[in-house]
Amino acid sequence: MATTTRRRASISDVARLAQVSVGTVSNVLNRPDRVAPATRDRVLTAITELDFVPNGSARQLRAGTITTAGAIVLDVANPFFTDVARGIEDRLDEAGYTLMLASSDEDPEREARYLRLFEEHGVQGVMVVPATPDLAHLEAARARGLRVVLLDRPSPSDTLSSVAVDDRAGAAAATRHLLGLGHERLAFVNGSHSIRQCADRAAGVRAALAEGGLDPQTALVEITIPSLNADGGQTGTQQVLALNERPTAMLCVNDLTALGALRALRAADVPVPSGMAVVGYDDVAFAGELATPLTSVRQPTHQLGHHAADLLLRPDDAVEHVTFQPELVIRESTTGTG
Amino acid sequence: MATTTRRRASISDVARLAQVSVGTVSNVLNRPDRVAPATRDRVLTAITELDFVPNGSARQLRAGTITTAGAIVLDVANPFFTDVARGIEDRLDEAGYTLMLASSDEDPEREARYLRLFEEHGVQGVMVVPATPDLAHLEAARARGLRVVLLDRPSPSDTLSSVAVDDRAGAAAATRHLLGLGHERLAFVNGSHSIRQCADRAAGVRAALAEGGLDPQTALVEITIPSLNADGGQTGTQQVLALNERPTAMLCVNDLTALGALRALRAADVPVPSGMAVVGYDDVAFAGELATPLTSVRQPTHQLGHHAADLLLRPDDAVEHVTFQPELVIRESTTGTG
């Protein structure tokens, strides 16, 4: 039980102990049927004897391949992304692949760091929710031979495949719903437009307003928050409540944000929806179970991830763009009596 | 724009283009100050020219080290684990390390697969929420030199460090709270006892019952569900409702499960807490915002992850066990008037 850091056993240690050549040990590992049973057993006992674990770097360096894919999302603590990740994992699992997950935290620099890490280690490919509209680094990686699939972003590029949900349609549907209920002054608690989803949802809201004969300039207040989580929603909503002409309805960029909004509204004793109607986005698991069940835009998260992994594993290099349609789920945060 | 898969540029391609030796290129990469500015510039332009990305496997094979750590949790879709992951990331980030996250899905085989993957690729260490009580494979990996920190599990082993929250105490506190409210017949919707947290929480419940003068045999019904998520909680609760002598209060093994329980109770028109009091575990972000705000046991998730990463990065090989104390957060799902 020494703390002596004795070097990890290598394939040649195994070969020596089993009295065979390294080539034979490698064969036992990779093509056992090419080796005579007696020899194979000898090698296998040597392997357990030495507690041998092959060095993945060496294997990969020589053989070139690896059955791992990477995914970079904006925030692992957001159920939307983890649901997508589950979809990815399920598809990769079918193919015997494993997934490494990383979180960019909406920081382009972190995203680049992880992208590079994945690329340097030769993963099969990477699925990325980009933190910025600038895809140059991703296209460059693609040109270098790395498979890249854009997640939750309809690619304007024709070199990168993408899987996304139609954010304009989702936001527009939510907006139309509010207009149908008679609201004429809306707030949108949104993230930076440098995040594509945020920009698209804003566009969808404006389009629906215009379509409904309202001027987005006067009918809409957009509040920008630094991070798309509950705390962001809470402070964003405080800003909304402080406005001179207070809107009668709020759209939130996601359900976590809406959670914070509900918290702020409760704290300010504003009833929902009579004092303020609220719509979320993502329809995460808890949306229907909140104090005021939340009207939200449901996205096919699992399918999204599944399809992204599918594109990644596809043998050919064809570029494909897939857009799923979201679905508005109406609950009491807009139609209730509170 | 050919699809021709031209080989990735290597360090010697760069050397040739810049008319220097490979050693110099390596120096530019790793110790730029050792290289004359003129040469350095020449090499750098060659690098951008060729769009050179170093091969991580080769680097690692030679140099041995890598600044990445791995974490294996039971379920990335559970906010508890992702909050812990955030804590880990934050600490690793300080040290310039990156985190690779993987989900075992409560499956020991998947856990083993990821552990091996991490080990083969030579990560600095691995933080694991074990899916089974059997730690042999983890101890073996530790003996091979891999740094392993047990997450959310007070290690019975003296070779593995661990970071955990006192689950018996948390469950006991929740139980005492219910007993104090006059409940005498409880249900516990729990996962398999092969998961340590589940076993410990069950023990905590029983201990508190005994302490309160109740016989766990008669005062407690434990329902075992296959997966610790909302769906599991929903079906588990249906079983509870179908019991002959229906309990008056339910403990749920986590908040996701409690979410499912609330759903099932609403569907069955059972008021909370008057018809059934409910306690969750984890105090996730949305617990306080539910239709019936949920009494829950709060865990210091972020701190948990932070400290685990801290132990992993610690230079010495000392084994340390840290146990944090949970805190009961009381809300209307036990004390309300519904």
Next chain:
DNA sequence: TCGGCAGGGTGAATCGTTTCAAGCACGATA
């Protein structure tokens, strides 16, 4: 007896880095 063949096994070359002893050029010092 000999050629051919097949099943097993060998060991050197290879992958792309890092590392390090050694060499080189040139100015400063004795």
Next chain:
DNA sequence: TATCGTGCTTGAAACGATTCACCCTGCCGA
């Protein structure tokens, strides 16, 4: 002038696997 640094650069060894051309040993059939 001889000696010594000093600052850059070089080139080959090493890391630990896979791969592949080749060798050996028996055995079979002619």
